[in-house]
Amino acid sequence: MSQQDGEQPNQSHSLFDAFLHAKQCKEVLGRFEELCSHLSLEHTGQIDFYHKLKSSLNYWSAKALWTKLDKKAGHRDYDQGKACSNTKCLIIGAGPCGLRSAIELAFLGAHVVVVEKREVFSRNNVLHLWPFTIQDLRALGAKKFYGRFCTGSLDHISIRQLQLILLKVALLLGVHIHIGVQFKGLVLPAAHSHGQVNGWRAVLHPGSSPLSQYKFDVLISAGGGRFVPEGFKRKETRGKLAIGITTNFINSHSRTEVEVAEISGVARIYNQKFFQNLYNKTGIDLENIVYYKDDTHYFVMTAKKHSLLKKGVILNDKLDVESLLSPENVNQEALLAYAKEAANFSTNYQLPNLQFALNHRHHPDVDMFDFTCMSRADNAALVRDCNGAKLLIGLVGDCLVEPFWPLGTGVGRGFLAAFDAAWMVKRWASGASPLDVLAERESIYQRLSQTSPDNMNKNVNQYSIDPTTRYPNINLQAIKASQVHNLYVKGDID
Ligand code: FAD
Numbered sequence: 001m002s003q004q005d006g007e008q009p010n011q012s013h014s015l016f017d018a019f020l021h022a023k024q025c026k027e028v029l030g031r032f033e034e035l036c037s038h039l040s041l042e043h044t045g046q047i048d049f050y051h052k053l054k055s056s057l058n059y060w061s062a063k064a065l066w067t068k069l070d071k072k073a074g075h076r077d078y079d080q081g082k083a084c085s086n087t088k089c090l091i092i093g094a095g096p097c098g099l100r101s102a103i104e105l106a107f108l109g110a111h112v113v114v115v116e117k118r119e120v121f122s123r124n125n126v127l128h129l130w131p132f133t134i135q136d137l138r139a140l141g142a143k144k145f146y147g148r149f150c151t152g153s154l155d156h157i158s159i160r161q162l163q164l165i166l167l168k169v170a171l172l173l174g175v176h177i178h179i180g181v182q183f184k185g186l187v188l189p190a191a192h193s194h195g196q197v198n199g200w201r202a203v204l205h206p207g208s209s210p211l212s213q214y215k216f217d218v219l220i221s222a223g224g225g226r227f228v229p230e231g232f233k234r235k236e237t238r239g240k241l242a243i244g245i246t247t248n249f250i251n252s253h254s255r256t257e258v259e260v261a262e263i264s265g266v267a268r269i270y271n272q273k274f275f276q277n278l279y280n281k282t283g284i285d286l287e288n289i290v291y292y293k294d295d296t297h298y299f300v301m302t303a304k305k306h307s308l309l310k311k312g313v314i315l316n317d318k319l320d321v322e323s324l325l326s327p328e329n330v331n332q333e334a335l336l337a338y339a340k341e342a343a344n345f346s347t348n349y350q351l352p353n354l355q356f357a358l359n360h361r362h363h364p365d366v367d368m369f370d371f372t373c374m375s376r377a378d379n380a381a382l383v384r385d386c387n388g389a390k391l392l393i394g395l396v397g398d399c400l401v402e403p404f405w406p407l408g409t410g411v412g413r414g415f416l417a418a419f420d421a422a423w424m425v426k427r428w429a430s431g432a433s434p435l436d437v438l439a440e441r442e443s444i445y446q447r448l449s450q451t452s453p454d455n456m457n458k459n460v461n462q463y464s465i466d467p468t469t470r471y472p473n474i475n476l477q478a479i480k481a482s483q484v485h486n487l488y489v490k491g492d493i494d
Helices: 011-021 025-038 048-056 060-073 076-081 096-107 131-139 159-172 255-259 272-282 305-310 332-346 410-429 434-448
Strands: 088-092 111-116 126-128 156-158 176-179 182-187 201-205 218-221 234-238 243-250 263-267 286-293 296-303 366-370 373-377 381-386 389-395 488-490
Touching: 011 025, 011 060, 025 159, 025 176, 048 060, 060 076, 060 131, 060 159, 088 096, 096 111, 096 159, 096 218, 096 410, 126 159, 126 286, 126 410, 131 410, 156 159, 159 176, 218 410, 243 332, 272 332, 286 332, 296 305, 296 332, 332 366, 381 434, 389 410, 389 434, 410 434, 434 488
Parallel strands: 088 111, 088 218, 111 176, 218 389, 381 488
Antiparallel strands: 126 156, 182 201, 234 373, 243 296, 243 366, 263 286, 286 296, 381 389
16 A cells, blocks of 8 residues: 555655665664564675565655666666675775775675774765766665755765765665774685685674674775775875865855855866955965855865965975874964855855854864875786685775865766776676786776766766776777786785
């Protein structure tokens, strides 16, 4: 019976609705557990869970979501959820890219576990979405979880909202998600005297986590910009000094606030007059500024050092950027004033009474970051082989290529890498030789840093994990198996 027929919603319906609309990470997990226990469903870690859930929840609101997810799940790439049904994956990090990878691996039928060291999703900062990411999230039912998702011409979302959407989809597809669990390293498989070899396991904190016994043959590292697993090298590119400031103000969604225009990227080269005026009137000197209206009023700008010194934000000039931006050398009050003044000027003083939103430490949400050095991993994947037990390790998201926030490349390239990694796992599960899998992955990775919406295939509806649907004229054999022997690592890493 359906609510449309005028029936009272039953308890499973209200539990499902509460899950759909939960607004905090812990609340999502709690609601989901309640729902599963009410329906007596065991969360299996695989896509079969989704099919059982679907048959238990067959009312109009759920059905609209199932239609979307069924359409995705029916894509030929997933081979009806059997492409990776014998593959066990561990994913490090429940940021947008870890969760997006988890979803693809679940559709492929893999057993997927995500570990996330934090317990809250607290980032107000807003991410720019490329057209294909909007299309992709819509196809996953984003609007069912977050009604305001990309309404009208909006092309952005706060990091925490994006995480919440993806967390919910991942759970529905059977992914196991453990928060408050930190990945610390790998346990090498030991050979027993009777010839059996143990699988790969992880060292986790807290050590008491039962997950320490979980054996997996694929590890996806999505731990963000500062996290790189053993065996990978990163290359730093040093550009000219770039100091980024992000800030969030409370959005009360008043009519006046709604009317203020967003700034989707005023770069100095395009609008010299604006920056000159800003400097003349306020002493603030910027390279660029972006303003998005979302849960908060979010601004990201690149500030010139001399103006930060002049306005007393940075106390003393120093040669190395780390000391320059170290907390002892930054006047927090002056930083708040600088960010607020820039926000006010750039919106023509139309946002009344700007008040800082608070970050997870309950401080005004303003941060200053160094973008002078951007790093990217030399390679996207490697295989470790210990006593014959093979482990495929892939990097995705910021852990693979660090994005420059004011350009908003993070989630665009991050999702592409998540799809590429899923494709790699599919090839791995199909029994392709490890060197062929690695060579193909590196061939695709070569393209990542140059990608933008302008040079990708135009038909975003056709995008799938298959790289040829996304990258025009890609040569999947640009790198040969003979060139990636160094990515097949036997035994321990020196
Ligand atoms: P992240 O979103 O960084 O997620 C990585 C996750 O892994 C985190 O949740 C982390 O807690 C977890 N983790 C790390 N190590 C471990 C471990 N050992 N074990 C378990 N879990 C682990 N981009 C913009 O375009 N604009 C912005 O304003 C902006 N602001 C940002 C502010 C902050 C504080 C950060 C960290 C990033 C910001 N970014 C911004 C970058 C943007 O968030 C990323 O590009 C995007 O979220 C995709 O990243 P990801 O999933 O690869 O990594």
